[in-house]
Amino acid sequence: MLENLSAQPADKILTLITKFKADPRTDKVDLGVGVYKDATGNTPVMRAVKEAERRILADQSTKAYTGLAGDPAFSAVMKDLVLGDSVPNERVAAVATPGGTGAIRQALELIKLATPKATVWLSNPTWPNHPSIIRYLGMKMAEYRYFDNETRGVDFAGLMADLENVAEGDVILLHGCCHNPTGANLTYSQMEQVISLMQQKRAVPFVDIAYQGFGDGLADDAKTTRQIASSFENCLIAASCSKNFGIYRERTGILMAVAKDTDQQALAQQNLAFLNRQNYSFPPDHGARVVTTILQDPALRADWEAELEETRNGMLALRQQLADELKRLTNSDRFGFLAHHRGMFSLLGTTPEMVEKLRVDNGIYMVGDSRMNIAGLNAQTVPILAKAIVEAGI
Ligand SMILES: Cc1ncc(COP(=O)(O)O)c(C=O)c1O
Secondary structure: OOHHHOOOOOOHHHHHHHHHOOOOOOOEOOOOOOOOOOOOOOOOOOHHHHHHHHHHHHHOOOOOOOOOOOOHHHHHHHHHHOOOOOHHHEEEEEEOHHHHHHHHHHHHHHHHHHHOEEEEEEEEOOHHHHHHHHHHHHOOOEEOEEEOOOOOOOOOOHHHHHHHOOOOOEEEEEEOOOOOOOOOOOHHHHHHHHHHHHHHHHOOOOOEOOOOOOOHHHHHHHHHHHHHOOOOEEEEEEEEEEEEEHHHHHOOOEEEEOOOOOHHHOOOOOOHHHHHHHHHOOOOOOOHHHHHHHOOOHHHHHHHHHHHHHHHHHHHHHHHHHHHHHHHHHHOOOOOOOHHOOOOEEOOOOOHHHHHHHHHHHHEEEEOEEEHHHOOOOHHHHHHHHHHHOOOOO
8 A cells, every 4th residue: 555655855954953953063053944943043931831731731630632622711812812892703614723723624625515516725835734625625726926035024005906817706815924934924904905816706715823822912913803893794713822822832722613603613613623623622721721821821921922023023123133233234225124024933035046045055955936934033133144144245
């Protein structure tokens, strides 16, 4: 049987990690993998997470199964965190999932169940796992323009022109905040125009929000998602807790389906539980319990928010430092976009050849599409990167 397998495409980021580890240079810089790192290069366990885990260890009296949708308390705190009061709770169906990836996978399976002929529209570029899962599920997909290589901002005219081709019932995947890989985001008023076009086309929005709190703050980063949730009868929201709680390996996420009324909500809820059952039965609980413990306790929540703010401000400071250094070296505002981008990533907007040159000449590792993980920098490596970018003639 196994002889019938053929090799699957290698994961580019994992390949990059292997090369980075094997590089003997001591001044090498890893801007590849998408995890937050502090100034010492460590991915810390957040204080509130440690305390929540201590409490769970002390108090947990059973590890019996939860429900197929996970613990309802987790769904409640996550609905509040992501959606606020933008949509009545009784219209939202929700299931816990293994990470944001699990939520995306379940969302796509739900779309496949409900509207198998729908095309899923993705920004170009997007997180590579989006097209990869869609292709694996044999679903139809299309791209809309997103990034302007000249301005390194959103190609809004291109985006709107491409979304004109959306058919009724098609699904449009949007990043809730901190677009991965570009770092370029739609403004509130641009999003209003996208919403009105989607309404006109009778399309269904699907929001992937994986970096809430990494851009402009917890509430501001949720604005787009809430704006969408309150504007449509139906929409899907996949949220990840991996980054903002720093619990990557615990696999904690949620899929929310906004329904038009309570009957439809019940139907969606039943289908989501069914999909969990088919794929893994019960979703992982530990990370969800940590998140619930933090969000339900005012003091823990305040500490988590404070640490998340430190993380966010640290990334903003690195962005500003890099933009300033490049301005000083080039005597131009060409790289000002780095300070305007939001989230962990920025797309430098250069060729794979240049990316390879930076790796070979300077030991600077970024993904081939020139995505840089800003959190991979520190005050010492910012000038090294800036100098290398200028010397390479980018
Ligand atoms: C855009 C986007 N969506 C979803 C995810 C899913 O993250 P996880 O499955 O680790 O929670 C990621 C992680 O890198 C991401 O960048």
